[in-house]
Amino acid sequence: MIPAIRRRTAAAVISAAMAMSPTAHVSALSGAHVDEWWLDSWGISRIWPTTTGSGVTVAVLDSGVNANLPQLSGRVLPGGDMSGGNTDGRKDLDEEKDGHGTAMAALIASQPRGIRLVGVAPDSRILSVRVSSGPIGSIAQPATVDGIRFATDHGAQVISISLGFNGEMIPAHCPADFQAAIAYAAQHNIVVIAAAGNSGNGLNPHEYPASCAGVVAVGAVDETNRPWANTQRQDYVTVSAPGVRVGWLASSGKYYPNGWRTSMATALTAGGVALVRSAHPEMSARTIVQRMIATANPTANSLPDSRTGYGVFRIHRVLDTAGFPVGANAPNPVYQRLDQWMALQGITLGSRGMQQPHAKDKDTNHKSLGFIIASVAAIVSEALISLGIAARSRKRSSSKRPQ
Numbered sequence: 462m463i464p465a466i467r468r469r470t471a472a473a474v475i476s477a478a479m480a481m482s483p484t485a486h487v488s489a490l491s492g493a494h495v496d497e498w499w500l501d502s503w504g505i506s507r508i509w510p511t512t513t514g515s516g517v518t519v520a521v522l523d524s525g526v527n528a529n530l531p532q533l534s535g536r537v538l539p540g541g542d543m544s545g546g547n548t549d550g551r552k553d554l555d556e557e558k559d560g561h562g563t564a565m566a567a568l569i570a571s572q573p574r575g576i577r578l579v580g581v582a583p584d585s586r587i588l589s590v591r592v593s594s595g596p597i598g599s600i601a602q603p604a605t606v607d608g609i610r611f612a613t614d615h616g617a618q619v620i621s622i623s624l625g626f627n628g629e630m631i632p633a634h635c636p637a638d639f640q641a642a643i644a645y646a647a648q649h650n651i652v653v654i655a656a657a658g659n660s661g662n663g664l665n666p667h668e669y670p671a672s673c674a675g676v677v678a679v680g681a682v683d684e685t686n687r688p689w690a691n692t693q694r695q696d697y698v699t700v701s702a703p704g705v706r707v708g709w710l711a712s713s714g715k716y717y718p719n720g721w722r723t724s725m726a727t728a729l730t731a732g733g734v735a736l737v738r739s740a741h742p743e744m745s746a747r748t749i750v751q752r753m754i755a756t757a758n759p760t761a762n763s764l765p766d767s768r769t770g771y772g773v774f775r776i777h778r779v780l781d782t783a784g785f786p787v788g789a790n791a792p793n794p795v796y797q798r799l800d801q802w803m804a805l806q807g808i809t810l811g812s813r814g815m816q817q818p819h820a821k822d823k824d825t826n827h828k829s830l831g832f833i834i835a836s837v838a839a840i841v842s843e844a845l846i847s848l849g850i851a852a853r854s855r856k857r858s859s860s861k862r863p864q
Contacts, residue, residue, distance in 0.1 A: 496706070496707075499684075499703035502684060502703065503775070504777055511740055513736070514582025514585030514732065514735040514738075517586070517618050517619065518587075519585050519732070519735050520619070520621065521562060521569070521731075523566075523593070524554060524592075525542070525548060525554055525555070526551060526553055529551075531575050532567060532572050532575070532578060532710060533567060534572075536570045536586060538586050540589040540615070542591040543590060543605070543607040543608045543611060548591060555593060559711035562589065564710055564712075565623050565727075566587045568709065568732060569728055570583055570587050578708065580732060581729055581733055581736065582739070588612060588617050592604040592605045592608040592624075602639075603638075609645070609670075610642050613649050618651060619731050621728055621730075622654065622655040622656065623723075623724035625655065625656055625657075626668060627668060629667050633674075635670065635672055640802060643673050643674070643676055644674075644799065644802065644808070646675075647675045652734050653670070653675060653676050653677065654677045654727055654731050655677070655678055655727060656678075656724050657671050657693040658671065659723055660693065661691050661692045661694045663691070665694050667695060668693065671697060672695065674801070677730070678770070679699065679704075679727045679730045680700070680701040681703070681725070682702065682726075683705035684705070686701075688701065691721070692769075693723065694767040698768065699795055700753055700769070700771055701726065701757075701769035702726040702733070703726060704723050704726030707721070707726075707729070733776040741780070747796050751792075751796070752778075752785075755791045755792070756785045758773040
C-alpha cells in the first residue's frame with residue numbers, strides 16, 4: 462500500500478505542477494515582441510518545457526526595480542538599498558535612463574502582460590539590490606561591494622551586475638574589497654555575472670567587477686553572432702550574448718524596441734544561468750561556468766577572443782549534460798584565477814563552493830520574518846494578477862526608442 466500511496470501522491474504533485482507548467486510560457490512566445498530575436502536564437506521554445514527558472518533567485522545590482530509594473534508584479538522579492546536610501550530595492554530611481562535596473566530585471570523575468578515582453582527565465586525571482594543614490598551614473602563602488610554581500614546573504618543563486626568601473630590604474634584591475642566580496646559569493650556557490658564594458662572602440666579600459674577573478678564577464682553580439690562595435694576588447698571577457706537591438710522595459714512602463722549594450726547581454730545571460738540552475742540544482746556554480754565556457758559557440762579561430770571570449774553562450778548545451786559532455790578537467794579560467802587569488806589569501810575553495818555560511822555569518826543569512834511575509838505576499842499577488850490577466854486580451858505596444 463505504501464508504494465501505491467506514494468504513486469498517488471506523486472501523481473497529485475505532478476498534476477499540480479502541470480497546472481503551472483512551462484507550456485503556458487511556451488504559448489506566450491506567440492505573443493512576445495518580434496524584437497526578442499534572442500528567444501529564437503537560443504531556442505527558448507525547446508528549453509522552456511524543461512525549465513523556466515522556477516525556484517531560482519537572481520540578484521540584480523542596479524538602480525532598483527519598479528516592482529509595481531504589471532510585467533514584474535509578483536516577480537520581485539523585497540531586497541535592499543545599499544545606497545543609503547530608504548527602500549527595499551523595489552523602487553527604481555534612475556531618471557537618467559528611465560530605469561536601468563527595471564530594464565535588466567525585465568529581460569530576466571518579465572511576464573507578457575500588456576507590453577508583451579517575455580523574460581528569459583519567467584519563473585525566476587528577482588532580488589533587487591539598489592546600489593545607486595540616483596541616476597545610474599551615480600552608482601557608488603562601496604554600495605556595489607555591499608550589494609554583492611547582501612545578495613549572497615539573502616538567497617541569490619545568480620548575481621547580475623550590469624555596470625562597471627574603470628580599473629585601468631588598479632592592481633590586477635580589481636579592488637581588494639570587490640575581489641573579497643566576489644570570493645565570498647563564490648564560497649556560497651553563486652554564479653557572478655558582470656558586463657564587460659561598452660567602450661571597446663574607444664579608450665577600452667579594464668572594467669571591474671567584470672575584470673575580477675571569479676566573474677563571468679559578458680560581451681555583446683548581434684543576431685548573426687557578430688560582436689557589437691563597442692563591446693570591450695579585453696582578455697577577461699568570458700562569453701558573449703545578445704546585446705544589439707535588444708528591446709527593454711523602462712520603469713515608466715514604456716517599451717523601447719532597440720538597445721545596445723553589454724548591460725543587456727549580462728542580464729540575458731543571468732536569465733539563461735537561472736534556467737540552468739533550476740533544471741540542475743545539483744550542479745555547482747563552478748561546473749556551470751566550466752560548461753558555459755566549454756560549450757560556447759566560438760566566433761573566432763583563436764580563443765579566447767578579446768570581444769566575445771570563448772564564444773556565444775548557448776543555454777541548451779549547458780543544460781544537456783548527455784549531449785554535450787564536458788570533462789572534469791576542462792579549462793575553467795574564471796575559477797582558475799579565483800583559486801589563485803584565494804590561495805594567496807590562504808583560502809581553499811571546494812569544487813562546489815561553500816553550501817552553508819560560516820558560523821559567524823549565520824545571523825546575516827537568516828531571512829527576517831518581514832522578508833518571508835513579503836515574499837509570500839509577492840507570490841500571492843502574482844497568482845491573483847495572472848488570473849485576472851488571463852481573462853483579458855493583450856494589446857501590442859509600439860513605443861519607439863528616444864533619440
